[in-house]
Amino acid sequence: MSAQLSQNLLLTVPLAPLAGAIVAGFFGKTVGRRGSHMVTILGVLVAFIISAMTLYSVAVDGARFNATVYEWMTLGSLKMEVGFLIDGLTAMMMCVVTFVSLMVHIYTIGYMEEDDGYQRFFSYISLFTFSMLMLVMSNNMLQLFFGWEAVGLVSYLLIGFWYKKPTAIFANMKAFLVNRVGDFGFILGIGLLLAFGGTLNYAETFAKAEILSKMVFPGTDWALLSVACICLFIGAMGKSAQFPLHVWLPDSMEGPTPISALIHAATMVTAGIFMVARMSPLFELSDTALNFVMVIGAITALFMGFLGIIQNDIKRVVAYSTLSQLGYMTVALGASAYSVAVFHLMTHAFFKALLFLGAGSVIIGMHHDQDIRNMGGLRKYMPITWITSLLGSLALIGTPLFSGFYSKDSIIEAVHASHLPGADFAYAAVIIGVFVTAFYSFRMYFLVFHGKENFHHKPFPGEHDHHDDHGHGHDHTPHESPAVVWVPLVLLAIPSVVIGFMTIQPMLFGDFFKDAIFVNGHAHPAMEELAEEFHGAAAMALHGLSTLPFWLALSGVVAAYVCYMVAPAIPAFFAKVLRPLIIILENKYFMDWFNENVLARLARALGVGLWKGGDAGLIDGLIINGSARAVGGVAGLVRRVQTGYLYWYALVMILGVMGLMTWSLWPYIEPQFRSLLGA
DSSP: OOSBOOHHHHHHHHHHHHHHHHHHHHSHHHHHHHHHHHHHHHHHHHHHHHHHHHHHHHHHSOOBEEEEEEEEEEETTEEEEEEEEESHHHHHHHHHHHHHHHHHHHHHHHHTTTOTTHHHHHHHHHHHHHHHHHHHHBSBHHHHHHHHHHHHHHHHHHHTSSTTSHHHHHHHHHHHHHHHHHHHHHHHHHHHHHHHHOOOBHHHHHHTHHHHHTOBOTTSSSBHHHHHHHHHHHHHHHHTTOTTTTTHHHHGGGSOHHHHHIIIIISGGGHHHHHHHHTHHHHTTOHHHHHHHHHHHHHHHHHHHHHHHTOOBHHHHHHHHHHHHHHHHHHHHHTTOHHHHHHHHHHHHHHHHHHHHHHHHHHHHTTTOOBGGGOOOGGGTOHHHHHHHHHHHHHHTTOTTSHHHHHHHHHHHHHHHOOSTTHHHHHHHHHHHHHHHHHHHHHHHHHHHSSOOOOTTOOOTTOBTTBOTTSOOOOOSOOOOOHHHHHHHHHHHHHHHHHHHHHHHHHHHSSTTTTTOOOOTTTOOHHHHHHHHOOOHHHHHHHHTTSHHHHHHHHHHHHHHIIIIIOTHHHHHHHHHTHHHHHHHHTGGGHHHHIIIIIHHHHHHHHHHIIIIIIIIIIIIIIIHHHHHHHHHHHHHHHHHOOOOHHHHHHHHHHHHHHHHHHHHHHHHHHHHHHHHHO
16 A cells, blocks of 8 residues: 555444444345354454555555545535544554454354354444444544444444343343443533534644634633533543443443444444544643543543442452543543553453453353353363463463553652653552452452362353253253354464554654644653663663552462462451442442432433423413414404304495594594583
8 A cells, every 4th residue: 555545445444344234234135144244254354454554545645635535415515524634642542443343243153053143243343343343434523423322322232232131122222321421511512613613524623723722602601612522521431431431331241242342442432532533632721631531541441440349240349440441541531641652542442352352251161151250170171262361361461471551550659750640649549440350350360260160060150950851861061162252362472462562662752643643741741751771672671570559460470379369368357347438449439339329310200301391381271272272362353253144244345434433533433522521
């Protein structure tokens, strides 16, 4: 590919998965299971190959693309269009989304082979890939919002894929509603920028950033840009599951495991992080918004990590890990280390997808038992799943030389260098989070792959008295998953180990994001300080062995080993002594209770009030029915005049003529009338 990017090739990237989704969705019965997975995998493979070519051209040849592909409508000077903006940030996101999606598509062949909705599932995940690509490739806020809402809609379909399962229906409705709360703030932010900037195009909006920074929100003394950026970030809080709009993500584990890897590792939940990084020219002009972003991220990073400690469902442990790591990314955004945030987004996408798919492989081997207390000793039965899961866990906790180390340590250092008011709290949160992450990650690892084998003589989910409906007992010995499942694990494990070492220099300290991310180095010097301390990837890893985060992570691993492999009485003791705290954690800080019993009831009361008072009372009762009754009343009076008798009409005509004559002759009659009254 030359330095000039081809518009037709770029169009193929989102349209190829869309074509696969259409074929599998509408013609799934015709092409069959094999045809459905073949066409969707081919579509995503084509998208990945072109994305990789684009990334090479952008990184090596300096190619860029920013143009309108289709103009939808023009309203005065406002243009609503579909367009692509391809720079370092977009090219990286395109490759991450398509590669992880490709691995998930291949993995799904094995994981969903017995599911009746096989073709439908492939259609959904391919449609989801199209939606995410439209989001990251957009060059304007209209297309951004289209992709934003499209990933929300398809996630609703995927989380509730097993639509006969009540918990899945509750989970997808919860995700949909919570995201609508965030999206309301998001569209308000876009509306403010449109109203005062007069455009939806990124480049044109960013060009007016200085002018917008001098404006105030009407009727207040608030900076307009601060209000707009906070509104935009509220949208990111919903999509990227930040406190308090995080409550949907753990429940979304009710969907099939492949979508957990796709939605909650590499795509939907990272959309908010990508959006804030893309809007860096605006956020850089508002310390208020940046501080808000940092504090929210710090709360999420720390307190969601605590919840991972007490989870026993293997997928929920990884889900709370995702919440915590999204908090880390958000903290980096608040510290103006946007490139560090998207760097962690990239590394996290690989090792978190690996952990989710590894969890799915374990679930297959355990005949769909997800309780880690029923596992143990799986290392010898599932060697490939074991080693890849270990690599993913080591990357997650930030082990030197692994990909997660480079991005996670850079976040911690960036927060430490920040001068914002919330930086001290954020630094404490991400430092404590290192120990917490290591503890719950290796708690799960040890309970699943080491120790006593707890799966013997226990019925797997769906069994009755250890026998199936035909009276035959299942083989309770776990087994390694088929190649179609473990090959994606191996392919994801490779970047989980090496991608950070290979890319930290160009992505954080090179020119890779030079025209995609803007940082005011004078006001926010975090990246400049990181650059001064960086002396190469190998030197950073070597230095990392002597830093506080490394020793905290090592302490978390050792603590998990002691508590769950050596002395299981220790966690039992703490569970008894700290019972009030455990109750708070088990109830997820009572956020769900508050939402369901307070906010939901208030919303219902408001809805009933608006329905009965506004809709039924005012609109239906007064305006619609009231106007009808008024017309009926007037008609009833008029009807009495319209008798149908000729003599009545003749009398009315004579009286009318007399009235008109009196009115016209009144100026002449009035003096005579007055004199008569005077006499």
